[in-house]
Amino acid sequence: MSDLKDLEKKIGKVPRVFRDMAEKDPMMYDKILEFDNYIWADGSLTKQTKKILAIAITAAMRDNRALAAQMAGAKNLGVKKEEIEEALRVAFLLSGMPAYAQGRNELDALYE
Amino acid sequence: MSDLKDLEKKIGKVPRVFRDMAEKDPMMYDKILEFDNYIWADGSLTKQTKKILAIAITAAMRDNRALAAQMAGAKNLGVKKEEIEEALRVAFLLSGMPAYAQGRNELDALYE
Amino acid sequence: MSDLKDLEKKIGKVPRVFRDMAEKDPMMYDKILEFDNYIWADGSLTKQTKKILAIAITAAMRDNRALAAQMAGAKNLGVKKEEIEEALRVAFLLSGMPAYAQGRNELDALYE
Amino acid sequence: MSDLKDLEKKIGKVPRVFRDMAEKDPMMYDKILEFDNYIWADGSLTKQTKKILAIAITAAMRDNRALAAQMAGAKNLGVKKEEIEEALRVAFLLSGMPAYAQGRNELDALYE
Amino acid sequence: MSDLKDLEKKIGKVPRVFRDMAEKDPMMYDKILEFDNYIWADGSLTKQTKKILAIAITAAMRDNRALAAQMAGAKNLGVKKEEIEEALRVAFLLSGMPAYAQGRNELDALYE
Amino acid sequence: MSDLKDLEKKIGKVPRVFRDMAEKDPMMYDKILEFDNYIWADGSLTKQTKKILAIAITAAMRDNRALAAQMAGAKNLGVKKEEIEEALRVAFLLSGMPAYAQGRNELDALYE
Incomplete structure (x- = not known):
């Protein structure tokens, strides 16, 4: 669940639906988390x-x-x-x- | 037409339709220009x-x-x-x- | 606030967010009111x-x-x-x- | 094809895709024509x-x-x-x- | 109302607004029902x-x-x-x- | 580029913009490819x-x-x-x- 903490730092608040998904649908959850983490990271734009x-x-x-x-x-x-x-x-x-x-x-x- | 120059500085490029409007429909043109100039000015966001x-x-x-x-x-x-x-x-x-x-x-x- | 009354006559009902804006953000409020009054007036269409x-x-x-x-x-x-x-x-x-x-x-x- | 003429009177211009459909897909064509004719007729609104x-x-x-x-x-x-x-x-x-x-x-x- | 039963079989659940329309606006209701029944029927896609x-x-x-x-x-x-x-x-x-x-x-x- | 072949099998045709991206922006390209491959694979739906x-x-x-x-x-x-x-x-x-x-x-x- 460390990735979820990372994401929370980046986006301020993780919707409940993603928390639920961690249990119910771990593969889709991982894909979204990975994609999200990539998109929200500081880069040319904060x-x-x-x-x-x-x-x-x-x-x-x-x-x-x-x-x-x-x-x-x-x-x-x-x-x-x-x-x-x-x-x-x-x-x-x-x-x-x-x-x-x-x-x-x-x-x-x-x-x- | 000085307002149009101001707007061009703010938004980089004024669509041709607004240039045409200056002649054909000066009242709507003025309203849009005014509104545009207000919205695009540097403020809390550049x-x-x-x-x-x-x-x-x-x-x-x-x-x-x-x-x-x-x-x-x-x-x-x-x-x-x-x-x-x-x-x-x-x-x-x-x-x-x-x-x-x-x-x-x-x-x-x-x-x- | 007379403009707000004018607008109410034209559009039938002014959303609460615009009433609040009159106090909190008078410049944006004026811009919107002016633009709204222009657009809703009787013209070629009632x-x-x-x-x-x-x-x-x-x-x-x-x-x-x-x-x-x-x-x-x-x-x-x-x-x-x-x-x-x-x-x-x-x-x-x-x-x-x-x-x-x-x-x-x-x-x-x-x-x- | 008389219905198509009716529709043309109501909507001013019938898109080419509907003309083609008359041959290729007459049942869908009829449904659309019927629905269109109903919606565009003069009523409370012209x-x-x-x-x-x-x-x-x-x-x-x-x-x-x-x-x-x-x-x-x-x-x-x-x-x-x-x-x-x-x-x-x-x-x-x-x-x-x-x-x-x-x-x-x-x-x-x-x-x- | 037999058409409504047909539609219910096809789409699983008919929104209340259409039930109300049967009384209040029978002509629009018939048009929608007819169109709906045509679109939802089993065909190349179930x-x-x-x-x-x-x-x-x-x-x-x-x-x-x-x-x-x-x-x-x-x-x-x-x-x-x-x-x-x-x-x-x-x-x-x-x-x-x-x-x-x-x-x-x-x-x-x-x-x- | 084998992943791109995989994707082509799944989606039938890869837009040119993704081919260009492989060179210009390999990290974003990889993310999209991975996500795409996950979504388009045969599963409960073909x-x-x-x-x-x-x-x-x-x-x-x-x-x-x-x-x-x-x-x-x-x-x-x-x-x-x-x-x-x-x-x-x-x-x-x-x-x-x-x-x-x-x-x-x-x-x-x-x-x-």
């Missing part, structure tokens, strides 16, 4: 910037559950409220006001 | 980071025209190929391999 | 027809929260149930049965 | 308003081929350029600037 | 395989309500948990991890 | 059924490039035209007629 990207993408896609999970992780990694708010503006421009409005709902609830 | 966000969002949404426009703008603003490639990985994770593959196509063609 | 468009778009995009908000606004502006039902049929044709089914759920609950 | 809805939906979904087909049909049915432009603004608000920009591209090319 | 397709599509589109409805129908038709899990992997690859994660949530809850 | 799933998903998402790639792969793996046509009907029902129409365009061109 893991904080990657989290901001993940928030913008999930808001744009109207994927409210994934948005909430990414935002909770971002907060745990020390991403600032102002940074997320500005990322949501870009989502507004490229995918519409509801992406911004739903993001603001989550953001104001999480960071107050 | 305009380069915002461009990377825009690339990730448009790749995730399978909006190939917007993706190409954002990427050309990013290059003009000095965003590095490695940064875009890592952003596309996040788009892969959250919106699937074709988002990454199409992004790589554009990226390899533009930066070679 | 504001009622624009609401019907908004319902069809949000149903097609599977954006259930935005769909509910647009539909509540439409009702306040006097849009008829039959008009919305026919708009949802177009959404069915172009974006699938679940767009219609979810729209019908909202519609039957709101207009009964 | 067929012109339904076309405007179809343009807004396909622009919002980034479905450029369907957008072009719907817009060509709208022109044949006498929908005005100004009406489509205002519908595209609603698509901008709810699904982002690229929906508007791509719609404007098509619109300006088709109606000039 | 109705079970079509259900698996429906699960993959709705997961990919982030349409959580439609996903839950399709999955419940699949279970009633005897589709195996393993088959759905593998279909969700394809949705992961082509539309991102959250499609898989949400699908797993539903799947584990429904089949335990 | 690789042919997985291809049909991939076609339905990409059609539903309006991802025309990915759709064309998946369809070409399906043909190489011996998937029948009738099977794909029926999968596209499910995509019609759940994501709208343009998903079906574009799929038919590709299908008729590829299999004639």
Whole structure:
């Protein structure tokens, strides 16, 4: 389970479905963990910037559950409220006001 | 037209449709320009980071025209190929391999 | 706050997130209000027809929260149930049965 | 083939794929024609308003081929350029600037 | 109502909105039923395989309500948990991890 | 490069972008190949059924490039035209007629 700890450090919060999968479906679990660890590692972009990207993408896609999970992780990694708010503006421009409005709902609830 | 120059500095490249709009539909043009200038300005996130966000969002949404426009703008603003490639990985994770593959196509063609 | 009243007349119902924003983030709030007021005004299309468009778009995009908000606004502006039902049929044709089914759920609950 | 003529009157332009289908796959063709004829008929909304809805939906979904087909049909049915432009603004608000920009591209090319 | 029984046999579970529609809007109800019965019938693909397709599509589109409805129908038709899990992997690859994660949530809850 | 041959057997056709990546970005290339090989292997569902799933998903998402790639792969793996046509009907029902129409365009061109 050490890989799971690594991942938690990188993404701030591991969704419960992946914890369950460790028992029920270890091979798929390993594949996802490996892929996740590769993608979220600090590189040319920091893991904080990657989290901001993940928030913008999930808001744009109207994927409210994934948005909430990414935002909770971002907060745990020390991403600032102002940074997320500005990322949501870009989502507004490229995918519409509801992406911004739903993001603001989550953001104001999480960071107050 | 000075606002258009400002916008070009911020987003790297102004799509032709907005240039045409300046003549044909000046009121809508002004609204968009104003809104755009507000969203793209340096703030908690730099305009380069915002461009990377825009690339990730448009790749995730399978909006190939917007993706190409954002990427050309990013290059003009000095965003590095490695940064875009890592952003596309996040788009892969959250919106699937074709988002990454199409992004790589554009990226390899533009930066070679 | 007079602009907010104007907007309410145009769109039927202002989401709570925008009311909160008036205090917390007045600059973004002003930008959105201005843009919204411009887009929703009566023009070649009436504001009622624009609401019907908004319902069809949000149903097609599977954006259930935005769909509910647009539909509540439409009702306040006097849009008829039959008009919305026919708009949802177009959404069915172009974006699938679940767009219609979810729209019908909202519609039957709101207009009964 | 009289049904096809009926449909053409309602939607302005029948995509080639449906003409081909009449020969290759008559049962699916009949189902689609029947469903199409039902949805596009004048009712609480005119067929012109339904076309405007179809343009807004396909622009919002980034479905450029369907957008072009719907817009060509709208022109044949006498929908005005100004009406489509205002519908595209609603698509901008709810699904982002690229929906508007791509719609404007098509619109300006088709109606000039 | 015999057609509704036919449909139930084919899709495993008919959403409540369609039951309500039988009374409130019999003409639209008939059109949908007819179209549905045509699409879900056994053909080159069995109705079970079509259900698996429906699960993959709705997961990919982030349409959580439609996903839950399709999955419940699949279970009633005897589709195996393993088959759905593998279909969700394809949705992961082509539309991102959250499609898989949400699908797993539903799947584990429904089949335990 | 033996892994690439394995993958080609499973998915019918490897997009050029992945061939290029083998040279330019071997680590990302390895990750994708590994993940791909895991997902496409015969299991509870055959690789042919997985291809049909991939076609339905990409059609539903309006991802025309990915759709064309998946369809070409399906043909190489011996998937029948009738099977794909029926999968596209499910995509019609759940994501709208343009998903079906574009799929038919590709299908008729590829299999004639």
